[in-house]
Amino acid sequence: MMTTYEALADPTRRRILDLLRERPHLVGELVEQLKISQPLISKHLRVLREVDLVHVRQDAQRRWYMLNAEPLAEIDAWMEPYRHLWSERYDRLDTLLNTLQQEEKQDDQT
């Protein structure tokens, strides 16, 4: 069985989610937008369904797929303790760049 992480590992599936974030889509709409064969879209949707990242509502022969973002909360929670780490790094880079710029300025003044 798939995990949410594995489901997100595929770029096509991320693009599907990005489209569903705006509004629910029919399978055919996704096929058209992403220019990917219908069976393959259906396969990806199956994976997304399995990890509950999408919900479906049937409407005659059509199926409306809609986003369910909730499983992403798990990943968000995993990332939480990492989040300050790359900002720290940027801060340090920032100070370094500032320092260099200061030095340049002083060089220019001569």
Place this chain on the structure above:
Amino acid sequence: MMTTYEALADPTRRRILDLLRERPHLVGELVEQLKISQPLISKHLRVLREVDLVHVRQDAQRRWYMLNAEPLAEIDAWMEPYRHLWSERYDRLDTLLNTLQQEEKQDDQT
């Protein structure tokens, strides 16, 4: 070549990152902590190195692996527009259904 998403898809690699978040580790320490064969740990480290999630510092025959959280920023950025969605969902009609499904999943996971 791997993406950051794919690198995170493997649970062992996530556990490695979790350990490195606390402090740098030697390969042997990771082997001991995770109880996974040394070659396999090395392989996973190679993947993490390829996507730049870890940096290495050599110290005689030993190698200190340390976390580089920066590539996670990309994923964090991708998740950003989703983040408000899983809190908004609470006032929807299918909240009850979702909740029940989530509970079932969580029960399964234990």
Place this chain on the structure above:
DNA sequence: CAGTTATATAACCAATATGGTATATTATCT
């Protein structure tokens, strides 16, 4: 009912990932 539309599934293939065992590499120590 026959035909059409929308989607899912089956069967198959190629490429890749995973995990195991054996071996190579590199540095240190005696």
Place this chain on the structure above:
DNA sequence: AGATAATATACCATATTGGTTATATAACTG
């Protein structure tokens, strides 16, 4: 130099994945 320690890589078998084409299912339409 030979032995040892720490880590990386090679090689192999198996499983999984992403993709294709063909077919099944299910609902609507004339």
